[in-house]
Amino acid sequence: xxxxxxxxxxxxxxxxxxLAYAKTLAAKSKQPLPDNIAADRAALSKWIDAHKSxxxxxxFSEYPSSKQVGFxxxxxxxxxxxxxPECFRDRTLMSRWIDSNKPR
Numbered sequence: 001x002x003x004x005x006x007x008x009x010x011x012x013x014x015x016x017x018x019l020a021y022a023k024t025l026a027a028k029s030k031q032p033l034p035d036n037i038a039a040d041r042a043a044l045s046k047w048i049d050a051h052k053s054x055x056x057x058x059x060f061s062e063y064p065s066s067k068q069v070g071f072x073x074x075x076x077x078x079x080x081x082x083x084x085p086e087c088f089r090d091r092t093l094m095s096r097w098i099d100s101n102k103p104r
Contacts, residue, residue, distance in 0.1 A: 011039065013040075014038045018041065018048065062090060062091055063091060064088065068094050069094070071098060071102075072094055076101075079101060084097065
């Protein structure tokens with residue numbers, strides 16, 4: 001029995017968090033959300049990216065977020081190891097360290 005191809009290619013609906021964030025952005029920018037955008041997660045994600053504020057640029061913009069640091073430190077405690085010092089200065093390095101060390 002073959003799966004229905006129309007069902008297999010149907011877009012995933014937007015998440016509640018996505019919708020809430022998009023509604024906040026729409027209210028701030030005074031632009032309505034497109035019709036039926038909640039039915040397509042990828043389309044809503046593109047709309048959000050086009051309407052959100054750009055990330056701040058500055059001296060510390062490449063540093064990991066406090067949430068990344070906290071998560072990495074919890075992982076290190078569980079594994080009884082330390083987060084390498086260079087990870088605290090580069091968000092990409094921190095992300096890679098987390099991905100390679102997080103419990104499965």
